[in-house]
Amino acid sequence: MDKMPKWADVVLTPVISLVLAMAISALVILAIGESPTLALKTMVDGALGSSYGWGFTLYYTTNFIFTGLAVAVAYHASLFNIGGEGQAMMGGLGVALVCLMIDWPHWGIALPAAMVGAALFGAAWALIPAWLQARRGSHIVITTIMFNFIAAALLNYVLVNILRPVGSMDPASARFPEGTHLPALTDMAAALGIEWGKHTPVNITFFIALSACLLVWLLIWRSRLGYEIRALGRSEPGALYAGISPVRITVLAMLISGGLAGLMAINNVMGESERLVLNAVEGAGFIGIAVALMGRNHPLGVLLAALLFGFLYQGGGELALWTSIPRELIIVIQALVILFTGALDNMVRMPLERIFLSLRKRRVI
Amino acid sequence: MDFATVIQILDSAVRLMTPLLLACLAGLYSERSGVFDIGLEGKMLMAAFTAASVAYVTGSAWLGLLAGIAGSMALSLIHGLASITFCGNQLISGVAINFLASGLTVLLGIKIFGLGGRTPALSGGGRFGEITLPFADALRDVPVLGPIYSELISGHSILVYVAFLAVPLTWWVLFRTRFGLRLRAVGENPASVDTAGVSVTRLRFAAIAIAGILCGLAGAYLATGLSAGFVKEMTAGRGFIALAALIFAKWRPWNALFATFLFGLLEAIANRYPNLDLGIVTVPSMFMNALPYILTVIILAGFVGRAIPPRAGGEPYVKER
Numbered sequence: 001m002d003k004m005p006k007w008a009d010v011v012l013t014p015v016i017s018l019v020l021a022m023a024i025s026a027l028v029i030l031a032i033g034e035s036p037t038l039a040l041k042t043m044v045d046g047a048l049g050s051s052y053g054w055g056f057t058l059y060y061t062t063n064f065i066f067t068g069l070a071v072a073v074a075y076h077a078s079l080f081n082i083g084g085e086g087q088a089m090m091g092g093l094g095v096a097l098v099c100l101m102i103d104w105p106h107w108g109i110a111l112p113a114a115m116v117g118a119a120l121f122g123a124a125w126a127l128i129p130a131w132l133q134a135r136r137g138s139h140i141v142i143t144t145i146m147f148n149f150i151a152a153a154l155l156n157y158v159l160v161n162i163l164r165p166v167g168s169m170d171p172a173s174a175r176f177p178e179g180t181h182l183p184a185l186t187d188m189a190a191a192l193g194i195e196w197g198k199h200t201p202v203n204i205t206f207f208i209a210l211s212a213c214l215l216v217w218l219l220i221w222r223s224r225l226g227y228e229i230r231a232l233g234r235s236e237p238g239a240l241y242a243g244i245s246p247v248r249i250t251v252l253a254m255l256i257s258g259g260l261a262g263l264m265a266i267n268n269v270m271g272e273s274e275r276l277v278l279n280a281v282e283g284a285g286f287i288g289i290a291v292a293l294m295g296r297n298h299p300l301g302v303l304l305a306a307l308l309f310g311f312l313y314q315g316g317g318e319l320a321l322w323t324s325i326p327r328e329l330i331i332v333i334q335a336l337v338i339l340f341t342g343a344l345d346n347m348v349r350m351p352l353e354r355i356f357l358s359l360r361k362r363r364v365i
Numbered sequence: 366m367d368f369a370t371v372i373q374i375l376d377s378a379v380r381l382m383t384p385l386l387l388a389c390l391a392g393l394y395s396e397r398s399g400v401f402d403i404g405l406e407g408k409m410l411m412a413a414f415t416a417a418s419v420a421y422v423t424g425s426a427w428l429g430l431l432a433g434i435a436g437s438m439a440l441s442l443i444h445g446l447a448s449i450t451f452c453g454n455q456l457i458s459g460v461a462i463n464f465l466a467s468g469l470t471v472l473l474g475i476k477i478f479g480l481g482g483r484t485p486a487l488s489g490g491g492r493f494g495e496i497t498l499p500f501a502d503a504l505r506d507v508p509v510l511g512p513i514y515s516e517l518i519s520g521h522s523i524l525v526y527v528a529f530l531a532v533p534l535t536w537w538v539l540f541r542t543r544f545g546l547r548l549r550a551v552g553e554n555p556a557s558v559d560t561a562g563v564s565v566t567r568l569r570f571a572a573i574a575i576a577g578i579l580c581g582l583a584g585a586y587l588a589t590g591l592s593a594g595f596v597k598e599m600t601a602g603r604g605f606i607a608l609a610a611l612i613f614a615k616w617r618p619w620n621a622l623f624a625t626f627l628f629g630l631l632e633a634i635a636n637r638y639p640n641l642d643l644g645i646v647t648v649p650s651m652f653m654n655a656l657p658y659i660l661t662v663i664i665l666a667g668f669v670g671r672a673i674p675p676r677a678g679g680e681p682y683v684k685e686r
Contacts, residue, residue, distance in 0.1 A: 028469075028472070032472065032473070032476040033476070080454075080456055080457075082456075082460065128662075132662070132665065132666050136665070136666050136667045137667070138662075138665035138666055138667070139665070139674070141403070141456050142608070142609075142612060142661070142665060143662055143665055145403070145605055145608070146605075146609065146658040146659075146661050146662050146665075147658075147662070149602060149605065149655060149658045150655045150658050150659060150662075152655075153651040153652065153654050153655035153658075154651070154655070156651045157649055157651040157652070160651075161649065286460070286464070289457070289460055293457065326471060326472055326475045326476075326482075328467075328468045328471040328472045328475070328482075329468070329472055330468070331464055331467055331468030331471075332464075332465065332468035332469055332472060333468075334464055334468070335461050335462075335463075335464030335465035335467075335468055336461075336465070338457060338460055338461040338464065339443070339447065339458065339461035339462075339465070342453070342454060342457035342458070342460075342461065343447035343448065343451075343453035343454055343455075343457045343458035343461055344446070344447050344451055344453055344458075345451075345453055345454075346451040346452055346453055347451045347453075350451075
């Protein structure tokens with residue numbers, strides 16, 4: 001018999017963890033001599049108070065959905081993919097190559113091609129760690145960390161020595177041609193006669209991210225491959241006994257994970273900057289870890305957690321703008337969320353389980 | 366490339382390998398006891414910040430060192446609480462610690478010093494000065510051995526010598542003392558240690574406390590020895606290179622010395638020759654920077670000598686009831 005009802009496990013523990021993380025963040029704000037209520041108000045106003053704020057919040061959310069889903073899919077196979085950062089970087093390279101190689105007539109054709117490029121490059125970057133884990137038993141956490149650094153070095157090399165236009169000093173690729181310009185949400189709203197979110201970067205990729213959530217849900221809970229991934233994640237000997245090849249599933253799960261992380265590049269590289277810059281990912285790959293943990297590796301949870309982090313990110317920028325609280329506060333909050341929802345999970349869970357057990361006993365008597 | 370250049374590069378390699386070596390040994394204690402530690406980077410960063418801040422305020426590098434150890438130790442305790450007491454995921458805890466350090470150091474730095482995350486530059490007693498070993502000046506003119514002694518071996522800060530002494534000490538503790546035997550046993554098979562009546566929890570906490578001290582030394586050296594003050598994200602991935610060196614060294618102290626020397630040397634060469642011209646090909650500095658990671662992946666792949674981690678690494682120990 002379960003110690004806790006399912007809703008408590010799915011909703012109550014993450015919410016309590018989040019409240020704890022927020023409480024400590026409030027203490028940190030107090031400790032540096034600022035007002036937590038003012039900070040919260042500034043963040044809510046800045047991120048959710050206007051369509052301008054929403055435009056940025058949803059832009060960040062889109063990034064975090066992809067990286068969060070990437071971590072979640074791997075997690076179902078009990079693989080901890082810390083390499084989202086590197087995979088998203090390589091995805092950016094894939095997008096840049098697709099966009100720069102061909103003179104695209106219309107974004108409608110360029111987008112699918114760029115998606116393929118992004119996913120392929122991201123997946124390729126996850127392939128070697130996956131294969132090493134499956135075949136040689138090298139720990140995937142260590143290899144994906146190493147691959148993050150290798151990706152950064154490789155991208156640096158490619159940008160400085162190959163993709164940098166002649167005469168340019170900064171390590172960035174040339175601007176993508178006009179035909180690859182993705183429609184922003186504000187343009188789409190304007191076409192409907194609504195004025196919404198002027199000068200914000202959120203674009204059509206947001207809808208792709210939403211459909212990715214649905215597809216991942218179908219994959220994990222409604223497909224044969226998803227079943228095999230979850231079976232492997234639960235028990236490798238069990239999966240082996242059921243005729244599931246651990247090598248095949250490990251590699252496939254990581255390819256999907258890497259592909260999802262790579263797809264993030266559609267949003268930030270193709271949708272926003274429209275050229276490849278050195279630090280395009282800006283840590284979104286790592287935020288994916290927090291998002292997946294917070295969202296309990298469920299696509300709906302990932303979506304909500306990504307929205308939360310999108311809010312924190314945009315709100316954090318506003319904090320730095322309007323108050324004297326540095327935006328690094330967001331990194332602290334992010335760390336606390338990872339700590340409480342991921343590592344100190346049992347600290348919240350154990351007392352909760354005790355409460356539910358005693359409640360149940362009382363009912364039985 | 367003449368002899369003087371070689372000495373200079375080796376000298377710089379010794380300086381650069383010191384934080385790697387200290388952090389690598391920190392990871393060694395922790396992982397030998399069965400606690401994975403990918404938070405080395407964060408602990409070093411926190412130590413660098415607290416060391417630089419206290420050294421600036423008090424003007425004493427030694428007080429800074431103590432503060433560095435305290436800063437690193439605080440994060441170690443969080444890691445212990447999460448991964449030993451509450452049986453949480455050690456990798457996730459490590460990730461959280463890295464972010465915590467990365468955010469807190471800048472947040473506090475901006476608030477306290479208002480310099481965009483830096484601490485003010487340290488000078489005089491706020492830094493660990495260079496120690497000239499006896500006869501270093503007198504022996505300078507002896508051919509070959511003179512420069513090696515006076516340039517390469519002499520003239521480092523005290524923490525460099527501490528780091529090098531920590532290697533035989535670690536070897537002795539791990540392989541020649543009862544504590545070391547128990548520590549290694551708890552990383553391989555905690556249940557057997559528990560059966561023998563030794564507390565797994567206490568041993569693992571001892572291991573991560575030692576790791577905290579060593580990371581504190583590493584961070585303090587970065588901020589008050591190698592450079593003069595704390596800069597945002599100044600560890601720049603060194604914690605992960607130390608982790609790589611640990612795997613490269615197959616979790617052994619003497620191998621750790623060679624692995625970190627190799628990685629320090631790579632960094633020194635990359636610093637000196639941004640584009641290394643080998644005649645046929647030009648090696649870009651990015652490749653040199655990425656080489657420690659590439660080498661580690663190759664080692665992990667098991668093509669060149671297999672790296673087998675402590676068997677109970679990463680698993681929290683739950684006592685049978």
